[in-house]
Amino acid sequence: MTPGNNGASTPEDDDPFGYLYADGQANGAQPPSGGYGYPNSVSRVRAVGERQYGQPQYGGQSTVPQQQQPYGQPQGAYGQPNPHYAAPESLPGGAPVRQQPAPAGGGGGRGGGPNTKGLLIGAVAVVAAVVVGIAVAMSQGDTGDESKGGDQPTASASASPSPTPSESSTSEATEVELPTIDAKALRLGGTANIASDVPGAQSEGGVYVGNLNQVGNSVTWTVNGIPEEGAYTLFSRFSTVGEDQEMTLTVNGKPFGSKINYGNFTHTSDGDFSKGWTQTYTWPTLAKGTNTITVSCEQGDKCNVLLDQFWLKKGQVKG
Structure with a gap:
């Protein structure tokens, strides 16, 4: 094989700064616009912030136009969307968006939390039902005792007071x-x-x-x-x-x-x-x-x- 210039078709011959030299310019090297400077370069160099996460690449170029952020300008406040980031599901062919099911019964407060007001009303209703049931049972029990006759002792009858010492016992x-x-x-x-x-x-x-x-x-x-x-x-x-x-x-x-x-x-x-x-x-x-x-x-x-x-x-x- 005769030594010679085989062009810039092999990776090892790629020079990112080839456009700065006369032989590089003679071989068609251009300032960076998507490669190292040679046509059909293997590596694809991007300017900082130019590539967006999750976007498909076709032929080394992004299908979504990029907006270059001028140097020195703020990248957005904390908690705000970054203009250089796009969620995969927002792009064509990205991940499908999964719908979260709404909580049963509806949210009772902020953020879809449990309906505490509804729970409180339910608890009060249960307690009221229990109290009413006890009252009914007691009234029925009192009626049953009365039907048995007046000889039955009642729970409300107070114990007779103990006899006080008589004068004679004190004297003794x-x-x-x-x-x-x-x-x-x-x-x-x-x-x-x-x-x-x-x-x-x-x-x-x-x-x-x-x-x-x-x-x-x-x-x-x-x-x-x-x-x-x-x-x-x-x-x-x-x-x-x-x-x-x-x-x-x-x-x-x-x-x-x-x-x-x-x-x-x-x-x-x-x-x-x-x-x-x-x-x-x-x-x-x-x-x-x-x-x-x-x-x-x-x-x-x-x-x-x-x-x-x-x-x-x-x-x-x-x-």
């Missing part, structure tokens, strides 16, 4: 707090003495105070822990036979009112003191704190009694 509660005393704990005066020959006494050991039927004989009880000043009831357990007896009561050194009545309440007449055990009471006024109570045989008294126990209750009571 107070009684527990007040002191009691047996015969052997009493302070004796005169010739009074402790004995246990007669059965029936309730003091510990069955003891009692006897020999009280002489003037000057007595028993004294020092009472501690009286909660407040006021009227109290002093109970005495005793035994007597025959006629009624009475003795003098002294509270804190002062004779108190009438004498204590030691009557023959058992109506014992045969002289057996074991059959005459009973109790009596009187209503002295006591001070708060400590009090001294004395039962004595004084002039004019009848003192043929046996004394067993003493106890107190608050207020003027009889039992």
